Amino acid sequence: MKKGKCYNSMLSEAISKMGHGDIILIGDAGCAWPRHGQTKVIDLALCDGIPSVTDVLKVIMSELVVEGYMIPEEMKAQSPLQYQKYREILDREENKGNKLYEKVLPHTEFKDIWLNGGREKEQMNVFVRTGERCPYGYVALIAGVDF
Numbered sequence: 835m836k837k838g839k840c841y842n843s844m845l846s847e848a849i850s851k852m853g854h855g856d857i858i859l860i861g862d863a864g865c866a867w868p869r870h871g872q873t874k875v876i877d878l879a880l881c882d883g884i885p886s887v888t889d890v891l892k893v894i895m896s897e898l899v900v901e902g903y904m905i906p907e908e909m910k911a912q913s914p915l916q917y918q919k920y921r922e923i924l925d926r927e928e929n930k931g932n933k934l935y936e937k938v939l940p941h942t943e944f945k946d947i948w949l950n951g952g953r954e955k956e957q958m959n960v961f962v963r964t965g966e967r968c969p970y971g972y973v974a975l976i977a978g979v980d981f
Contacts, residue, residue: 839896844876848960849897852977856959858898859948859974860890862966870951873958879965887966887973888919894962894975900927901978902935906944909970916968929978941970948974 840846852858859865863879878885903924909917927934939947948958958974966972 839893842876842878844874845878845894845962846897848874848876849894852898852959854901854977854979856977857904857956857974858894858960858962858977859958860887860894860972861948861961861963862887862968862971863964864967865961865963865972866945866949867963868951868958868961869949872951873948874960876960876962879963881965882967884965887916887964887968887971888923890962890964891920891923891973891975895923895927898975899929899978899980900924900934900975901929901932902937902976904937904939904944904974904976906941906970906972907938908941910938912969913971916971920973930980937976944974 840849848858867875878890905917905920924934947956948961951957
C-alpha cells in the first residue's frame with residue numbers, strides 16, 4: 835500500500851511527472867474541460883462539494899514542491915472566504931526559504947490558458963476537477979524545486 839496522502843493513482847502519477855514551472859489547476863465543478871490534448875484531465879468530482887478544492891489542495895501540497903500559485907482576480911471580490919481558505923493553506927508553505935508568490939489573472943485570461951493551451955509560457959499540464967461549487971473557486975499551483 836502506498837505510504838502518503840494521495841491514493842488516487844492518476845493524480846499521484848501526474849504529480850510525480852511535474853517539473854519546475856509545470857502548472858496543475860484544481861478546478862471547481864463548473865470549470866469547463868480543456869479543448870485540447872496537451873493537458874492531463876483528472877475528474878475527482880463525486881457530487882456537490884465532494885471533494886472540495888481545499889481537500890485536493892491539501893493533498894497536492896503534501897506531495898508537490900510549489901513555488902507559486904495563480905488565482906482568478908474575481909475570486910477576491912466574489913468568493914473572499916474561499917480565497918482566505920486557500921491562503922491559509924498556501925501561506926504555510928515556503929520554497930527555498932521564500933513565501934510562495936501569487937499571480938492574479940482575470941478569469942477570461944485564466945480560462946483561456948486551461949481551455950485552449952495558453953500562451954508560450956503558461957500551459958496547464960494537469961486539470962483536476964472537484965465537486966466544489968463556488969464562484970471562481972479554482973486555483974492553479976506552479977511547481978518548484980527544492981534545491
